[in-house]
Amino acid sequence: MDPSGVFPTSYRSDRRIVRTRWQALALVLFMGLLLAAPYLVSGRIIAILNMMMISAVIAVGLQICTGYAGQINLGQAAFMGVGAYTASILASKTGLTFLLTIPLAGLSAALFGFLFGLTAARIKGFYLALTTIAAQFLFHFAVLNLPSTWLGGSNGITVPPAELFGLRFVSESSQFYLNFAVTTIMVAGAFGIVRSRFGRAFVAVRDDDVAAGIMGINVAATKANAFLIGAFYAGVGGALWAYLIRFVGVDQFTLFHSIFFVAMIIVGGMGSIVGALIGVFIIRIIQEIIATVGPNIADSVSFLGGDIVFAGMNVVLGGVIALFMILEPKGLMHRWNILKSSYRIWPFPH
């Protein structure tokens, strides 16, 4: 919120994403630091950054679907899986370049998401969450039961590395630049979507779909669009994932992974793209800590074995979701916005 007396005088300035010079500077510095990261930090951190950027693409998609359009989606990992499988099959069987497979992966996931979004025309609330859970189960069923020459069955698929003009994206840092480029495009696109006509329709439908319908918004189409866009992001993220891990298997895309993505947007803050990025950052850090500390604890408490990381992750994230819903349902971004507006208008209360 700006202090009173400061207001945009044209639509152009009202729509602006970067509003002040300091914001522009901060953005340039942030992007510059990220670009230079492979030269500044060690391989382990680059690997974590790679994971974060891929999660960011998927979480931003979920943010548009759930945070902006209010459509509960517990199938984001299945949508991601559709993208990952599409990319890996196209890459391994037809040898298409990643410049084509990544968008195609997004499109196929979008189609899959759209099918489930269509049910949103008739149902809402947690009923919708149930259809997305069904998406999750159907995805698993399809992968495991279709002939294994199609989708690899339970063996998974090995993915050839991304390649462009003879340059192979094999090392962590070269993959970092691939992920960086795609993530930047996708996140910039998300900022564009949410301030466009579609984004405003999403918010209207989220706040009250009956009222939105009365105002002339096609509610069913808007909900289906939200799923389409969210799933497109998940598909692109899935394709990046396939190129990063170079192997896809059905175990990488379970209901639990979907819930992890939901945890990211809840922690960051619903209805904010930056919030999704913050959520990704925090949850991935927590995940790293558990993955590093877990095995040490597992050594002393031997009966748990390798499951301690998974179990610890579930306990922490489940607790985090519940805590945030009870204490701060609007997420960290809301807190930050309160802080920001209070220093902007200081020393006045309004």
Next chain:
Amino acid sequence: MVYFINDIITGALIGLLYSLVAMGFVVIYRASKVFNFAQGELVIIGGFIVWFTTMQAGLSLWLSIPLSLVLAGLVGYAIERIFLTKLIGESVFSMVMVTVGLLILLRGLVLLVFGPAVRPFPIIFPLKPLFLGDMLIPMNLLIGGIITIVAAVGLSWFFNRTRSGLRMTAVAEDHVVASSMGISVKGSIAVAWVLGAILSTIGAMIFLSGKSLTFLASDIGFAALPVALFAGLESIGGLILAGVIIGIVQSLTTNYLDPLIGGSLGSVVPYIIMLAILLIRPTGLFGWRTIERV
């Protein structure tokens, strides 16, 4: 032909087991307007409580079963007190998300406390199946089916005929309106979760009797989900019909269609039915139709 009838009967009995677990969903929804995604986790916690009181503490079944039910009720009450009382009047989204959080929180806790080991579950119902001519009917499912029907009749009488049941129904309608009518929303939700946890524990006893117990058994929660939706989330009596239909369809698919196509279509058939139901009749067979006003 005998095998065909046998498959139908077994399927119907498995369907009744699903109905019992689904009853946990419905009771919690019917008294608190919270859809509990963590139902399967309640089943598994109930299972571990029963395992602990019989196998670990060595109590006899007559003592351990009532004790387990009481303990399960306490767990349900604790979950409600810690997580759900604070959300009264909040949006459906918050409620759903808290139970989704509970789903992974409880699963993680069960794994941390009990570990991934496979444990023997006590034999609560006789293992020997019932022979009817050439047909063979599992005893645990038969007794379980009877328990399910008794519970369904009892609970639907409670919710539709008694004063306190109708109060809880009002809470499911709208938290704010109910509390302004002088109904204790907190109390209603607490009763709902206690009942839900107890039903889940009974479900665990029938489901696991004489089998082995791991944290993976909680998948029955998701298997029961289509039954709850097919019946409609507000109808307890309807669960019986829905459970029987889904159980029979699943059993026939597993026994007759799966060998033909060589896949496990039987495990997803309930979800396909669920999707169809959600598209054709979102309120299920006997659910309430609500009119929305702005």
